[in-house]
Amino acid sequence: MAQRRRGAELEKALLDAAWDELTDNGYARFTMDAVVKRAGTSPPVLYRRWSDRDELIRATIVHILKESRPAVPDTGSLREDLLTLMREIATSHVQLVTVMYAHLASYHRDTGRSPSSLFDPIATGRTAALDMLFERSASRGEIRSERLTDRIKTLPFVLLRHEILSTFAPVPEHVLEEIVDTIFLPLVR
Incomplete structure (x- = not known):
C-alpha cells in the first residue's frame, strides 16, 4: 500500500509531475487533469494549492529553477567565479533552458505575459546568489559596486541564455x- 504524501513531499511530487507533463507534452497540451493523473492524486489536492493552469505553471518553473540552481562558486576572483558558474550553466543546463523556452513559446499568446516573467530571479533565489557573488567581488576591490545595476548583474547570463x-x-x-x-568586466571596473 502506497504511503500518503503530505506537506513539502506532496508539493514536490505535484510540481515534479507538472514539470514532467510540461516537458513531455508542452505548454499547449498542459492541463491540470494531466498533472493530477501523472501525480497519482485527486483534483482537490492540486486545486487547493494552485487555482489554475497559469498559477501551476508559474510555481513549476520556480520549483525547477530552485532545484537546478548551481552553487555559487567562491574562487577568490570575480572572473573565475563568473566563468565557473557560466560553465556549469553552459553545459549541464542547456537542456533545461531549451526545453523551457521551446515549450513556453505560446505562453505569451495565451496569457499576455512574457515567458521571461516566469523566471523571477527573486523567487528562484538567483538574485540573492548573484548579489553575494558581486558583494564579495566589491569587498575585494575588483569592481565598483555603483556600476552594478540589476541589468548589468544579469547581463552575462542573458548573453549566455542567448x-x-x-x-x-x-x-x-x-x-x-x-x-x-x-x-561584462569592462562595464563594472
Missing part, C-alpha cells in the same frame, strides 16, 4: 571568456 537558445548546444569556453572579459 547563446544556448541560438545553438541548442553547450557554449564553448572562448564564448564564455568573451562574454566575461570583453563585455
Whole structure:
C-alpha cells in the first residue's frame, strides 16, 4: 500500500509531475487533469494549492529553477567565479533552458505575459546568489559596486541564455571568456 504524501513531499511530487507533463507534452497540451493523473492524486489536492493552469505553471518553473540552481562558486576572483558558474550553466543546463523556452513559446499568446516573467530571479533565489557573488567581488576591490545595476548583474547570463537558445548546444569556453572579459568586466571596473 502506497504511503500518503503530505506537506513539502506532496508539493514536490505535484510540481515534479507538472514539470514532467510540461516537458513531455508542452505548454499547449498542459492541463491540470494531466498533472493530477501523472501525480497519482485527486483534483482537490492540486486545486487547493494552485487555482489554475497559469498559477501551476508559474510555481513549476520556480520549483525547477530552485532545484537546478548551481552553487555559487567562491574562487577568490570575480572572473573565475563568473566563468565557473557560466560553465556549469553552459553545459549541464542547456537542456533545461531549451526545453523551457521551446515549450513556453505560446505562453505569451495565451496569457499576455512574457515567458521571461516566469523566471523571477527573486523567487528562484538567483538574485540573492548573484548579489553575494558581486558583494564579495566589491569587498575585494575588483569592481565598483555603483556600476552594478540589476541589468548589468544579469547581463552575462542573458548573453549566455542567448547563446544556448541560438545553438541548442553547450557554449564553448572562448564564448564564455568573451562574454566575461570583453563585455561584462569592462562595464563594472
